[in-house]
Amino acid sequence: MRLYRRHDRPLRHGRASPPDRPVDSRLRDPNQMNDDIFARVRGLVLTALREIVPDLPEDAMAKVEVTPTRDPAHGDMATNAALVVAKPARQPPARIAAALVERLAALPGITSAEAAGPGFVNLRLDPDVLRAVLPVVLRRGIGFGDSRTGGGAPVNVEYVSANPTGPMHIGHCRGAVVGDALANLLAKAGFAVSKEYYINDAGAQVTALAWAAYWRYLQAIGTDLSEEEFSDEVPGGLQYRGEYLIPVGQTLAASFGGSLAAPGGRIAAPDVWIDTVRDATIEEMMLQVREDLRLLGVDQDVFSSERALVASGVVDDVIDRLAVDGLIYEGVLEPPKGKTPDDWEPREQTLFRATQFGDDVDRPLRKSDGSNTYFANDIAYHADKITRGFPTLIDVWGADHGGYVSRMKAAVKAVSGGAATLDVVLCQIVHIVRGGQPVRMSKRAGTYVTLRELIEEVGADAVRFTMLTRKSDAQMEFDLDAVLAQTRDNxxxxxxxxxxxxxxxxxxxxxxxxxxxxxxxxxxxxxxxxxxxxxxxxxxxxxxxxxxxxxxxxxxxxxxxxxxxxxxxxxxxxxxxxxxxxxxxxxxxxxxxxxxxxxxxxxxxxxxxxxxxxxxxxxxxxxxxxx
RNA sequence: GCGCCCUUAGCUCAGUUGGAUAGAGCAACAGCCUUCUAAGCUGUAGGUCGGUGGUUCGAAUCCACCAGGGCGCGCCA
Known part of the structure; x- marks a missing residue:
C-alpha cells in the first residue's frame, strides 16, 4: 500500500458555511472577464500561497494548477500548489498544504478544503458558486469560453494547400477540417488568426497539368491525334487523364479557337500556348478547389501563389540573405546510410545548413538544372509569412510530409533569427470504409472518392465532426454508414x-x-x-x-x-x-x-x-x- | 540502415502537457418498456498502459535501449 492513499483522512476541515453568507465576489463576478472559475480559484490559491511562502520564484508559481477532480469524492477542484512549490520553499508539501487549507477554507465560496495524498489540496465549492456559472453562460452566449490567452497575438494557420491539379479528394479533407477548426479554436482563445492556403502552382506538376488540359483543348477543336500519340509527345507522358479537364479544354477552344494549335489540331510549339493554358487551367482548378472548400464550410482569408512568390523575386532575396549569413554552401551530401539509391553518385549541390538548426542533414536548394527546389520556394514562402507580421506559424500537413518537418523548422529559425516559430500539425491517413469494408481509392478503378462526393453522401457537418473525433496524428477509419447511425456510439x-x-x-x-x-x-x-x-x-x-x-x-x-x-x-x-x-x-x-x-x-x-x-x-x- | 509518428480493456479510442484508485463507447454478462422521456436505460465484469531499465515525492506521460506497426529518406510537391 502506498502512503498517499490516506486522502480519506483529511488533515483539516473547513468550517461549515452558513447558507446566507454572500459568495465571494471574486468567485462569481462575471465582469471579471474571466469565464473560467478554475482560473479564478487559481488566483485565490496563488494569493494564499504568497502569504504562506513569500518570494516564491515565478516559474514555481507558474506550475500551480487548479484542476477538476477526477473523483467527485475529492470535491470540486484540486490544486497541486503545495507539491510544486515544496522544493523552492524548502518546506515539506504537507506543511504548505495544511497552511493552504487553513486560508482557503476561510474564504467565502469555498465550503471545505482538505489536504490529501502527497500534498494535494481538495476544494469543495459552495453550490452557489457552481450555479453562478449558468448566468455567465447565458449572458455571454456563444462567446462563453472565449479567452484572452492569445493576447491578440497574430498566428498564421496554413492548411489544405493542395496542388491545383484536380478535384479535392478525401486525402485533403482531414487537413482542411483540422486546420479550419484549429484556426477557429485559436481565434476563440484570443489569437489574431489568419487562415491561409498556399497554391503550389509552380514546378513540374502544373506543367504536366497544362499538357493534360492542352490535350482536352485539342480534342475540343477536333484533333486527329489519338490519346497515345499525344502522350508520346508529352515530356514524361500524359498525366491527369480525368474527365474534369474536358470543360477546361472546351472553354479554351471557345476563347481561342484553333490559334493555340498547329494546323490539323496538332501540337504547336509550347511557347505558343503553354503559359495561356497553364494560367487558365490553374485558375479554373482553384475555382473548383474553393467551391469544394466552401461546401465543406472552409473559407480561408489568404491564398498565396507559389508562382507569384517566385516572380516577385522574394525567393532569390531570401536565398541571398541566407548566403550572406553563411548558411549556404556548395557541397556534396553523403548517401543515406544502408539504403543507397541505385543511381547514386556524389554531386555538388547548393545546400542550406539545416544541421545548424537541429536538422539531421543539410538540404538542397537548387536542382541540377539550376532551378529552385520546392524547399527553397517554401523557405521563401515562410519568410514571407513572417515578414507579413506572423511570429507564430502553424502548418497542417499530411503525414507523408513528416520527413519535411525538421528542415522547415530549421529554415524558419534561420530566416527569422530565432524570432519566429513553426508548429506543424501532421494528419494521418483516413481510410474510408462502408459497413466495415474498405472503400478502395483508385482513379483508374473509378472508385476514387472526391471530397464533393463524400459531402454529398453524408453531409458537411458529419464529415467535419467525424474528422475531429481522433487525434490528428492517429490513423482514422471513416465509416460512411457509421457516421449516419442514430446511436450513442456515433x-x-x-x-x-x-x-x-x-x-x-x-x-x-x-x-x-x-x-x-x-x-x-x-x-x-x-x-x-x-x-x-x-x-x-x-x-x-x-x-x-x-x-x-x-x-x-x-x-x-x-x-x-x-x-x-x-x-x-x-x-x-x-x-x-x-x-x-x-x-x-x-x-x-x-x-x-x-x-x-x-x-x-x-x-x-x-x-x-x-x-x-x-x-x-x-x-x-x-x-x-x-x- | 537512419529519422519522425504510433503501441492503453476482446474491438475503436480518450487521458486536462508529470498527479491521487488509468476512463468512455462498442462487444460480453445481469436486469428494465400497460403508461410518462426506450432512435434506449441501469448495473456488473474486463488492464503488467508493447517490454526492460532510469529520472522524480509521484511516470501511460520525460530519458535510454529493445520489440512490433505506419510514414519518409540527394534535383516530386
Whole structure:
C-alpha cells in the first residue's frame, strides 16, 4: 500500500458555511472577464500561497494548477500548489498544504478544503458558486469560453494547400477540417488568426497539368491525334487523364479557337500556348478547389501563389540573405546510410545548413538544372509569412510530409533569427470504409472518392465532426454508414441529439411559460437554488470546464479535444434527461412548480449554448430537432 | 540502415502537457418498456498502459535501449 492513499483522512476541515453568507465576489463576478472559475480559484490559491511562502520564484508559481477532480469524492477542484512549490520553499508539501487549507477554507465560496495524498489540496465549492456559472453562460452566449490567452497575438494557420491539379479528394479533407477548426479554436482563445492556403502552382506538376488540359483543348477543336500519340509527345507522358479537364479544354477552344494549335489540331510549339493554358487551367482548378472548400464550410482569408512568390523575386532575396549569413554552401551530401539509391553518385549541390538548426542533414536548394527546389520556394514562402507580421506559424500537413518537418523548422529559425516559430500539425491517413469494408481509392478503378462526393453522401457537418473525433496524428477509419447511425456510439448524432433535446424542452416550455420568460437574458436572472441533484451539478461542473478546455486545446493545437468535450457534455445531459424517466419529478418541466422549472430551463438553455459554442469551433451546424 | 509518428480493456479510442484508485463507447454478462422521456436505460465484469531499465515525492506521460506497426529518406510537391 502506498502512503498517499490516506486522502480519506483529511488533515483539516473547513468550517461549515452558513447558507446566507454572500459568495465571494471574486468567485462569481462575471465582469471579471474571466469565464473560467478554475482560473479564478487559481488566483485565490496563488494569493494564499504568497502569504504562506513569500518570494516564491515565478516559474514555481507558474506550475500551480487548479484542476477538476477526477473523483467527485475529492470535491470540486484540486490544486497541486503545495507539491510544486515544496522544493523552492524548502518546506515539506504537507506543511504548505495544511497552511493552504487553513486560508482557503476561510474564504467565502469555498465550503471545505482538505489536504490529501502527497500534498494535494481538495476544494469543495459552495453550490452557489457552481450555479453562478449558468448566468455567465447565458449572458455571454456563444462567446462563453472565449479567452484572452492569445493576447491578440497574430498566428498564421496554413492548411489544405493542395496542388491545383484536380478535384479535392478525401486525402485533403482531414487537413482542411483540422486546420479550419484549429484556426477557429485559436481565434476563440484570443489569437489574431489568419487562415491561409498556399497554391503550389509552380514546378513540374502544373506543367504536366497544362499538357493534360492542352490535350482536352485539342480534342475540343477536333484533333486527329489519338490519346497515345499525344502522350508520346508529352515530356514524361500524359498525366491527369480525368474527365474534369474536358470543360477546361472546351472553354479554351471557345476563347481561342484553333490559334493555340498547329494546323490539323496538332501540337504547336509550347511557347505558343503553354503559359495561356497553364494560367487558365490553374485558375479554373482553384475555382473548383474553393467551391469544394466552401461546401465543406472552409473559407480561408489568404491564398498565396507559389508562382507569384517566385516572380516577385522574394525567393532569390531570401536565398541571398541566407548566403550572406553563411548558411549556404556548395557541397556534396553523403548517401543515406544502408539504403543507397541505385543511381547514386556524389554531386555538388547548393545546400542550406539545416544541421545548424537541429536538422539531421543539410538540404538542397537548387536542382541540377539550376532551378529552385520546392524547399527553397517554401523557405521563401515562410519568410514571407513572417515578414507579413506572423511570429507564430502553424502548418497542417499530411503525414507523408513528416520527413519535411525538421528542415522547415530549421529554415524558419534561420530566416527569422530565432524570432519566429513553426508548429506543424501532421494528419494521418483516413481510410474510408462502408459497413466495415474498405472503400478502395483508385482513379483508374473509378472508385476514387472526391471530397464533393463524400459531402454529398453524408453531409458537411458529419464529415467535419467525424474528422475531429481522433487525434490528428492517429490513423482514422471513416465509416460512411457509421457516421449516419442514430446511436450513442456515433458522436455526431449523440451531440446533435443532446442539442436537439435542449431545444425541444425549450420549445415545450414556451407553450407553458411564454416566449419572453425564456429569453437567455431573462433566464440569467432566475433563482437557481433548486438545482441540487447530483446529475444537475455534474452537468454544471462540465459547463464550467469549457473555458479551460478551449485554452488547453488551443495551446496544444488539438482541436479534437473539442469533440471529446462535447461528447462528454452530451453524456452528462442525456444522463440528466434519463433521470426523468424513472422519477418524473426530475423532468425539466414541472407545471406546478414554476420556480424549479425556470431554474432547470436555465440549465438546459446554458447547455445548449455551450454545445453551440463548441460546434461553432468545429464548424458544425447545431440542429434544432432530429428528424 | 537512419529519422519522425504510433503501441492503453476482446474491438475503436480518450487521458486536462508529470498527479491521487488509468476512463468512455462498442462487444460480453445481469436486469428494465400497460403508461410518462426506450432512435434506449441501469448495473456488473474486463488492464503488467508493447517490454526492460532510469529520472522524480509521484511516470501511460520525460530519458535510454529493445520489440512490433505506419510514414519518409540527394534535383516530386
Amino acid at each position: 458522436p455526431v448524432f449523440y451531440v446533435q441529439y443532446a442539442h436537439a433535446r435542449c431545444r425541444s424542452v425549450l420549445r415545450a416550455a414556451t407553450e407553458m411559460l411564454g416566449e419572453a420568460a425564456l429569453a437567455e437574458a431573462v433566464l440569467a436572472e432566475v433563482a437557481l437554488d433548486s438545482l441540487a441533484a447530483d446529475a444537475e451539478l455534474a452537468l454544471i461542473r462540465r459547463l464550467a470546464t469549457w473555458p479551460r478546455t478551449v485554452e488547453a486545446a488551443a495551446l496544444a493545437r488539438e482541436p479534437h479535444r473539442i469533440a471529446f468535450f462535447l461528447y462528454d457534455l452530451a453524456g452528462d445531459f442525456h444522463m440528466l434527461w434519463n433521470r426523468g424517466r424513472d422519477d418524473s419529478t426530475l423532468r425539466f418541466l414541472q407545471p406546478d412548480r414554476p420556480a424549479e422549472t425556470l431554474a432547470r430551463l436555465a440549465l438546459v438553455a446554458a447547455t445548449a449554448v455551450v454545445i453551440r459554442s463548441g460546434l461553432a469551433v468545429m464548424g458544425v451546424t447545431p440542429v434544432e430537432e432530429m428528424r
